[in-house]
Amino acid sequence: MQATRYIIVILTLVLCQLSVNAQSVKKKYTISNKRVIEQYEKALSSFDRYDYITAKKLLVECVQKEPKFIEAYLVLSQVYMGMGELNLAIESILKAQSIDKDFHPRAYYILGLLYFSTGEYQKALNSFETFLTYKDKRATMNDSARKMIEKCQFALNQIANPVPFVPKNIGEGVNSDLDEYWPSLSVDERTLVYTVRLPKNPDKGIKGTKWQEDLYISYRNEDGQWGRGEPVKSPLNTEFNEGAQAVSSDGKTIYFTICRGVCNLYQSVLEPDGFWSLPQKLPAAINSERYSEKQPSISPDGKTLYFVSNRPGGLGKFDIWKSELKPDGTWGNPVNLGDVINTNESEQSPFIHFDNKTLYFSSSGHMGMGGHDIFVSRLDSNGAWTKPVNLGYPINTHRDEDGLIVNARGNIAYYSTDIKPENGRDIFTFELYPEVRPTPTSYVLGTVRNSKTLEPVEASIKLVDLKLDRVVMDIVSALKGEFLVCLPVSNRYGLFVSASGYLFHSEHFDLTEYYSFDKPLKLDVLLQPIEKDEVITLRNIFFAFDSYELLPESRPELNYLLDILKRNPEMRIEISGHTDDTGSAEYNLKLSEQRAKAVADYLISQGIDSARLKWVGYGKSKPVAPNSTPEGRTLNRRTEVKIL
Incomplete structure (x- = not known):
């Protein structure tokens, strides 16, 4: 978890002072047993080499021989942190404080972080408040403690005011005893693409790893059940890691991540024979050489690609960026979404909804419950992002929540979680409460043909918000004249189909009062030559x-x-x-x-x-x-x- 990694860093900065202080003048410790002190110092050397197993064994023996050895308990807590044993780390600090509560005041700060990372917010709040009573000389730690108190109060308020949340496993057709995550959904909710972590051949792929990620696909049957997931057809899956994907609204283009050291973004198109084209690495405008680009999300008109990157020019560790498709078909230079969305921490898993204005993402920098929380932001009438809203507890917890997507009609969310660790990560759905839903969206399926010859026409299709005179979707039909356009409801739209040498065709949709997702409109557009x-x-x-x-x-x-x-x-x-x-x-x-x-x-x-x-x-x-x-x-x- 992100929170766990953060605490490890803090512990390294704070608790390492114990070894410095303890080995200062005349090496004075809270005990005088030379043999135990010698063993303790061996444990410190093992810890410095990240040999946590040896350090743990030596330190446990130290406190068994000298139960009041405060320094050993405190360093042991750091060892447990390195091993991910947070509850044991807490227990070790509490034992040290039971011997002398004033010995190391900063331990209260560390204890607060540990409690916060395990979701014990009231205990965390008490620990941070106790720490502040000692008036630590480092102003940055005092400021950090005050910010953590604010986060504890936020978390407690969220728990006191939970949002509706009833997650449901989407079924054994998709979920197995392996880890399934990063779901992607077609606009008609009949196709699910997701990532699966599989055991790998140790002689292939990335050396020294036991696992690899592959793309899987499942189709929903007429009864609403997801069929058995199968690996996506060649050549998308390899012995390396493929995953964290996004599928276009019409299901014919996939953007996904391949990691070989750094992570980069790739694109593949579904061919008429049902096989995917050879993946093409997106251009240098998007993919950098020394930094990672991953977790793409493609807008419903296919014109804007959102992704996360740790490239220079960002605000934090990983930021959300976007690149827009230019008229000549090339991707423009990425633009950072700015400080309304991005923070000095990490933003992950952007998902732009089919309404083309509602963005869901995860962040460890915005006010949250700990780790990564899921947030929602919307584009306003001026094209600016609104202040992100935390989806609330118990959707968000002290754990990492990410990878959330929402169906076109805007009422059902999909995400992955290891809420039942014995089953690994599985994909779940839940009904999204109204306040954080996107604009419900239907869609138009159509073809464009020459009115004289009935031959398919490659045409421009634009969906225009008539009230604002603003293009909200802008696509190009396929070579066979096929197109799919998403239709957000609660507005009046004009659909304009045009091609060089033809008169344009227009349609009108008044969706302010009527909405039907289950009966999407089908259009056969006959463009008339200019004659x-x-x-x-x-x-x-x-x-x-x-x-x-x-x-x-x-x-x-x-x-x-x-x-x-x-x-x-x-x-x-x-x-x-x-x-x-x-x-x-x-x-x-x-x-x-x-x-x-x-x-x-x-x-x-x-x-x-x-x-x-x-x-x-x-x-x-x-x-x-x-x-x-x-x-x-x-x-x-x-x-x-x-x-x-």
């Missing part, structure tokens, strides 16, 4: 009720039309307005013409020559659906563009 007499419907042009005033949400679509006109200076178009059959024919005809003219006026205001534009109103004379239903009337209220 005379072709007509497109502008589905994201909105007017005030019973008015021809354009609403701000119309701006993204208007700008798409503007862009086509600028890129094709010879193009002339007709803008036509249409209504449903509510109201008189005369009224609808006038309103439709006014609405068409409003669109033309916007284009003219942006520099388009009025001679290239014609506007006309058809009223209710050209319906495309029956006016007998609300849905039909909505389709009939439309704006169209025809190439003249």
